[in-house]
Amino acid sequence: MSKKLYLMRHGETLFNQLKKVQGACDSPLTTLGQEQAKQARNYFRQKQIQFAGRYASTQERACDTMEMIQPNSFYTRKKGLKEWNFGFYEGAPEYLNPPHKSGQESYGDFFLDYGGESVDQVEQRMTTTLTQIMEDLEGENALAVSSGGALFSFYLKWRQEKDRRPTFSNCCILVYTYQEGQFYLQTSIDPGK
Template identity: 80%
Template sequence: MRKKLYLMRHGQTLFNQLKRVQGACDSPLTTLGKDQAKQARDYFLQEQIQFDAAYSSTQERACDTMEIVQAGDSYIRKKGLKEWNFGLYEGAPEYLNPPHKPGEESYGDYFLDYDGESVDQVASRMSQTLTQVMDDLTGENALAVSHGGALYSFYLKWRQENDQRPTFSNCCILVYEYQNGEFYLQTSIDPGK
């Protein structure tokens, strides 16, 4: 059976609005963030997409997004879906983030020196968690709400040569087909557009 994973980013938060680094730390959804989650919920309803299982990062911003999207339906919290830990950069202004090295598409292992995680650690954690989610799925569709850096790390691990690079905006949805332990990006959706 072909299975689909709808991997979604949380709605806009206060730290997103203030342009603060937000990985392991948390901040509440803004009014816009709540509206973005409602737009995602409306998209799923309009497209008649129903979920056989739903999962969220344990961080409040992801859980709050999930609770709006699921409108009271149950979901399971998974630590493996948490955002990239940026270590001592947590809560700092975003302009302090280092530029990517030439030819690199991520921060690599930069944050390890600051008690954070590397891109490979995040991708591995996300992949292990989502592989288990999909292997355990008895139906066709699973929803998982996570975070921008975590989604990007997962995308880098599983992308194919001809994949279009998705946007990683708040409440973006990456749709993956899962077959034989592999994830294949099908499309990306920005419900707010």
């Protein structure tokens, strides 16, 4: 049976607004971030999409987004859905992020030397967590709320040559089908547009 994963980024946070590096550290949703979550909630309602399972990163920004999208609904918090840990760069201005090395699309293993994670580590824990979620899912659709870097790492692992690169804006929704242990990107949705 084919299942669908609706993998979302949280709404805009204070650190997003201030252009600060935000991985393992956390900051609250802004008014705009709350509005983005409500737009995602309206999208799911209009499309009449029901979820057999709901999951969020353990970070406040993801939980708050989930609670606005699915108010009064049970969800499970998963550490494996947390944002990329940027080590000593946490909370620093975004302009201090390193440039990508030639031929790379991400920061690779740069943050390992600064107490953070590599793109491979983030991809592996996201894949492990999301695979378990989909294997255990008793129904058709799952919703998972995470963060931009984690979504991008997961995307790099599972993208196909034909895939059009999605935007990773706040509250974007990446829709994957899951079959026989594999994830296939179907579409990306920006409910605010």
